[in-house]
Amino acid sequence: MKETRRISVGGVDIGGGAPVVVQSMTFTSTHDVDATIAQIGKLVEAGCEIVRVAVPKNEDAAALSKIVYLSPVPIVADIHFNASLALKAIDAGVAAVRINPGNIGGPDKVAQVVKAAKAKNIAMRIGANSGSLPEHLRDLEDGADALVRAAMEEVVLLEKLDFYDFKISVKSTSVPEMIRAYRTISDKVDYPLHLGVTESGTPFVGALKSSVGLGALLADGIGDTIRVSLTAEPEKEVEVAFEILKALGLRERGPVMISCPSCGRDNVGVQSLAETVEDRLRSYEEAFEVAVMGCAVNGPGEAGNADFGIAGGRDTGFIYAHGRVLRKVESATLIDELFNEIDTWIEAGMKRPKRLKMAKSATELMAEAAQRA
């Protein structure tokens, strides 16, 4: 992981080896405090650690002190074009402001906002976005280069003001462009990076685009906080963000289920088995891994690598726990017995025994069964 400078957004550490922070943004009218707080509540329940709210008008700025007071997580005010809104937001006690020094009204306005941020010891997010590049950079051939230049101009501006408590974003709708931009800026500076693919789209396509773009960067240790942008309920953004981080082993949140693809070798209907197990896993907050397998080829091996697993068969299946075959059970009770094992293990404190070598007999047994079939 790239070592970045650590900043604090209302007590939540970003960068410097801290866990990658998940954030999102409300889409209520910020001045509607009840609606905004209700949405923040849903976001926090989904695991969101920092919430950004848009502050386009004075009435939104006026609502901030109440929102900051009521929100269980730090609030970041998102401000464009208008420095006085930024000053009001800082005054209202937000944990950070997201501004674009290039559109806030000139160097004097930036200096005013920085002075206010310093006085309250709060952080900033700066950075560029492929959709709102400054005029003089819009014609550059290389979009990634334009993003990096725009962000670096802002960095220079803040450093001149002796201000360093900020994170940077260089977001684009183009995944290859944002990957290149973040890689380049990560080489240039050690400020923490806020990752995102802008305008990524509807839940399905947008989630995949974000997974590709954020995943490619996070896999290389680039990125200190992430926001998945979806045209959807914001709690969906948080869910996708955690799945990306879980896939890379960067964060844990709830159980992880692996299941094999349905294929011609499938002999227990893995799909319905997996759906049932996934449904029942939703009520668990603990982080553990369950494998749902349907056949003799990869089943026993994969199931053996998870905390728990089942490998199905027509009439009987196997239950695995911590790398060992636990027992052979009738298919009808396979899922119930699996969850009994999980519950007992959680009650006993979720101890993970040192991994044992997988019992050879199970693999061989099922391979032999496949041969005979």
Add this chain to the structure above:
Amino acid sequence: MKETRRISVGGVDIGGGAPVVVQSMTFTSTHDVDATIAQIGKLVEAGCEIVRVAVPKNEDAAALSKIVYLSPVPIVADIHFNASLALKAIDAGVAAVRINPGNIGGPDKVAQVVKAAKAKNIAMRIGANSGSLPEHLRDLEDGADALVRAAMEEVVLLEKLDFYDFKISVKSTSVPEMIRAYRTISDKVDYPLHLGVTESGTPFVGALKSSVGLGALLADGIGDTIRVSLTAEPEKEVEVAFEILKALGLRERGPVMISCPSCGRDNVGVQSLAETVEDRLRSYEEAFEVAVMGCAVNGPGEAGNADFGIAGGRDTGFIYAHGRVLRKVESATLIDELFNEIDTWIEAGMKRPKRLKMAKSATELMAEAAQRA
């Protein structure tokens, strides 16, 4: 992009700079020819370019010649444990066989299969899987290292037999493990690589895991053919595969829509606007980009970068085409007018004018509107 050796799977080029090939696997019983062909039909309609079928039994091998004859795309036979099934599959005319030289019955059996493959001039897929590593590698601390070693043992075996027409996979349920394994093997050999995350899970989580893992590798030019494994209908695998490739600009398939996240700045209900546009785009096969934006901050810029775009407002919105504001229209007819423009453009041959600098007036206009609001 890493330059790999090119192989042909039934006329579909893999590696050597060919476009990344999308493949999937049926989950019908292969011996049920009608069901298998029906599923292949759905896969091909979704864009699948190579289909793998499981061949666990003699009756499945016996069905292959009919399937090969009826399938519009090359068929790969997936065989484990049993060399005689591989020989039968090759005899039936499959375009490639996927075998694991480590479990097919010893060096003599491998030599028999290679001899048959050479005689028919067909390709092979070899490689390892975290769930079915050979016995002597199962205890290695580093799972990625075990995968690479297992695959390299197979490579050595085939090279000794003077056989080089193969692609390699080193799949794992662990995304970081498969990323490391593929990166390592990509450094070691120039055979084309078949990417996949095994047992990646139910459609939502599995698609995200695959996007992260495959995306991280493809972004670096690693990977010549991909399969997304989901516990779902296989055509969903193909859809996700294309979204990953489209996100990275590696393949085109149908229109791409970008839309901004719902946020407090949203003043036209982007979510429903985006859903309507997405629905109407489903009927298009042409590759073009449409932006659906809701506000003055990133809206005009992003919409201006797409082939077409709309940026909404409460009563009126803007239509963009090829980097220019086309006109201001009433919100009620925004979508219809957008699709009229798209249809006219397609009928006229989809010409893309050289990008013009975006009309400054639109950005400024909307920024001013935001200021006034």
